[in-house]
Amino acid sequence: MTHPARVLVIDDEPAIHRFLTPALLANDYAVLKAEKGSDALRQIAADAPDIVVLDLGLPDMDGKDLITRVREWSDVPIIVLSARDREAEKIAALDCGADDFVNKPFGVGELMARLRTALRHRMQRRGETPVVSVGGLEIDVPRRRVTWQRSEVSLSPKEFDLLAFLARHAGKVVTHRQILTAVWGPAHEHDTQYLRVYVGQLRQKIEPNPSDPCFILTEPGIGYRLLDMT
Amino acid sequence: MVTSGPQSPRATPRTIKVRHGGSLVLLRNGRQLFAMVRSYLWSAMAVGLAAGIGLALTSLVRLPNVSMVFLLAVLFSAARFGIWPALVSSGLSFLAYNFFFIEPLHTFSVTEPHELLALLVLLVAAVLTSTIAGQAREQARRAAERDLASQRLYKFARRLSALADPRSVVDHAAIQAHGDLHHPCVILLSERGSLEIAAAWPPEDSLDPEARSAAQIALAKGEATGSGTAHCETVPWLFLPLRAPEGAIGVIGVAQPGNASLDPETRTLFETVAELTATALERARLGQEISAARTAAEAERVRNTLLASISHDFRTPLASILGAATSLIEYGARLPEQARRDLLVQVKDEAEHLDGMVRNLLAMTRVEAGALELNRDWVDLQELSDRAVVVAKRRGALQAFDVRVEKGLPFVFADPILLDQVLANVVGNAIQHAGSADRIILEAKREDHEVVLSVTDSGPGIASEVLPRIFEKFARASRSSGDAGEGTGLGLAIVKGIVEAHQGTVAASSPVADGHGSRIEIRLPLPKEDT
Structure with a gap:
């Protein structure tokens, strides 16, 4: 990247801006700020940020509405911040088109990791990578082969489809519904x-320690x- | 407000219209028709028997007049079956008398006019006797009815006294009134100034405006209104006010089709039902007020304890955060790198600790408010237990963990997040009570139609005086470094709240073996199709 990636942080809490701004600057991002949903929409249109961090608890607009409206004309990655006990809100935001979420309160390292993943996915979207490699695990999608530390792992077709779908979104959360719709079809979304x-079977086959998974994490x-891992 | 009481399935009776006793009688079923036919048969048989006896007597002794024997048969029919069988009986008697005993024998011809007198006497006897007997029967029936009514009222009063909820009181009362009066009944209660239908039997949720205004007047005046009263007598309903010490609280009404008015006895019965209902309603209302006051007092106590707990337990991490942060601001430059880092790690750890406390407090308020919304999904207890252990170890638990999940254990249909919190709190509790060298066993197995999830530690156990209160709020075994509720004394209370919201149960036992250890056991029901 020739210019630093620009992050738009949408949050009505000054305290969040106060600690996020230096952390983002330290990670070589350029920082844009918005405190209201309406301002944020204008800024996304005018300044075309590379990525958006959106607090779902905005006073003037429902975060989901904002995501839906942005998605009408932009595919900018959106990472939502939400309280831990608001699963329904997070799932709704993800289904509206948000790319990932971070639970509040959060460590800044976690947010940075999510930003990196989302930005990389945005670049990859233009050309699918046929082979996904995650910490010793290699998934060759066109040849339907999976190797763990160079030795082949035998997977059933559905296990492979599931793993390939997760690998295509490596680093990002995918909701149950998204996985079920993609792998089993829309009739099985519940x-x-x-x-x-x-997931249990896959973990038995690819995880070094299935009871403490290090590849397929549960949200x-x-x-x-x-x-x-990249 | 629409209220429908318990629906009692009742077959519609088959109705047969038969002319009987000079009026159109509705025979409810075939059995009644049969009873009627039987009364005529019995009457005929009595006449036959009388004829037989008469023949037998005349063959033994010469009797001047055998008609007395037939009189017996007529009296029997009149007393037993009423006027019509009695008249039939007297006719038959006359014919039989004429046929068997009057010359020329074995014909029906009447030669002497005085023979017709016998018929007249028999007919008069039939009418008189049946009337007297009918009156006696009617009196007996009324007495029995009164008895039945008072029994029903007694039962009704007893049933009402067991009801604590005004809604069930009015439901029962509407059904009772309908049962006693055989017309649609409705109960309206005054709710915040307006009169609303609280119950009706048969179920009904509207009342025409005229009837409603009659009900309003009954409420306002505290007097009966509607048909047969001084107010709104054209309305085909009778409304009685439900009187409580501070005035009428509602109205009970019975439909009066065709503006017929109730006979005095039924009216008294209706008034008694109204009185009993008003008393029961008043009692239920008072009961609710008392329990609301008790709940409020309990909530107040919880709030106070919670505030005390928060101010104590939040202060400690806040003090360390503030201390560490000010140290860094003031002396950061002079501190060695390692010390700076330690202080920062302390800020982070204590903030996480505070976050955990806030989570539990939030969970507790949700449990308390009864607002626990379950987002159920299939939960794999193996995964759940593994994760609980991983999280506990990440938080610095030193104990050895052992996860034993029965092979082929079905998934549980529960809220995964809340169940995570349940297990985290129970495991946290075990960690707190066990020494670092102790062992903690997480076990999940199936027992009949339940899944039993237990956490057992080999620590010193729970003191017997604490054990019964362990699932109460703020019941902590000791003021040690903090419990599973991150120091708020709420951990196991939350566990109980969440498990019960899943229709499960939770129990604690200690000691478990050799005077050591404690076990928390959670039982969750399996979905029906799996059992």
């Missing part, structure tokens, strides 16, 4: 018990996230 069974109540 059959989370399939998903639990297959309780929301979905799964394939760890992104």
